[in-house]
Amino acid sequence: MNVEWLLLALAPVFLLCVAWEAWWCQRRGLAYYGLRDTLCNAALALLHQGADKLAWVFVLPVYAWVYQHHRLLELAPGWASFLLLFLAQDFLYYWFHRASHRVRWLWAAHSVHHSSTRMNFSTAFRQSLMYPVAGMWLFWLPLAWLGFPPQQVVGVVLLNLAFQFFVHTQTVPRLGWLEKVFNTPSIHRAHHACNPCYIDRNYAGVLVIWDRLFGTYVDECDSEPCRYGTVTPVNSYNPLIVTFHAWRALLQDLIRARRLGEAVQVLFGPPEATERRPPAPVRDRP
Ligand SMILES: [Zn+2]
Ligand SMILES: [Zn+2]
Numbered sequence: 001m002n003v004e005w006l007l008l009a010l011a012p013v014f015l016l017c018v019a020w021e022a023w024w025c026q027r028r029g030l031a032y033y034g035l036r037d038t039l040c041n042a043a044l045a046l047l048h049q050g051a052d053k054l055a056w057v058f059v060l061p062v063y064a065w066v067y068q069h070h071r072l073l074e075l076a077p078g079w080a081s082f083l084l085l086f087l088a089q090d091f092l093y094y095w096f097h098r099a100s101h102r103v104r105w106l107w108a109a110h111s112v113h114h115s116s117t118r119m120n121f122s123t124a125f126r127q128s129l130m131y132p133v134a135g136m137w138l139f140w141l142p143l144a145w146l147g148f149p150p151q152q153v154v155g156v157v158l159l160n161l162a163f164q165f166f167v168h169t170q171t172v173p174r175l176g177w178l179e180k181v182f183n184t185p186s187i188h189r190a191h192h193a194c195n196p197c198y199i200d201r202n203y204a205g206v207l208v209i210w211d212r213l214f215g216t217y218v219d220e221c222d223s224e225p226c227r228y229g230t231v232t233p234v235n236s237y238n239p240l241i242v243t244f245h246a247w248r249a250l251l252q253d254l255i256r257a258r259r260l261g262e263a264v265q266v267l268f269g270p271p272e273a274t275e276r277r278p279p280a281p282v283r284d285r286p
Helices: 003-009 011-028 035-070 079-102 104-114 121-125 136-146 150-165 185-192 209-214 239-256 260-268
Strands: none
Touching (some): 003 035, 035 239, 079 104, 079 150, 136 150
């Protein structure tokens, strides 16, 4: 099997999990699922898969060129080098994900994943077809440069994404000591929440050690239930509007910029510095 088809090959497992979770929620009267939200997630997954397949056609030769002509190390194939590749990719994923929240250009693509106000397995499908344009593939380029074969790089990138499907659920409670090492549903629920105490925390892919190491870890607290969604809501179930609304806003702010410095800030500054956000709700005085 060509490794690029890994996620599609796992689709039956993912769909079974979604069906089980939807049934589980219905039995308990929990409104974790919404039909229009789930259909929108499914459409976004198909668009993302299409864009991804197309992108690999262009990106793999770039990885191959770097690997063939500029690789740093001669790594013997085997479990040790696979483990090293997994660790290196998960480390780079942490920085890709952190940059995706702190750089508006990357946030324009990543915000799609965060734009649902619900959290369930189908939320994992909610991805942007614009990732290749935003430059996600650049973050894995150092792996080819280090000396990992391009097909293995793609395989590990997709394995990491496949693992992350399972952390998108409200049906799994906290998992004790596992949360010291691995990204878990509880850790990722906090990542998807827009409560101020949870924003820009828990960027982990598979291992949460990077968040603990670089000071971005937060626990999910019972006293602060997660509110899902983005600070700037999309309010649409149309997958194209969901995909492009942040890019449209970015372009509008770019056109409005009067100086080069302002334009650079719009493109590469933190989203909250230039994004026009709805006014904070006025609190009644006691
Ligand atoms: Zn995120
Ligand atoms: Zn997520």
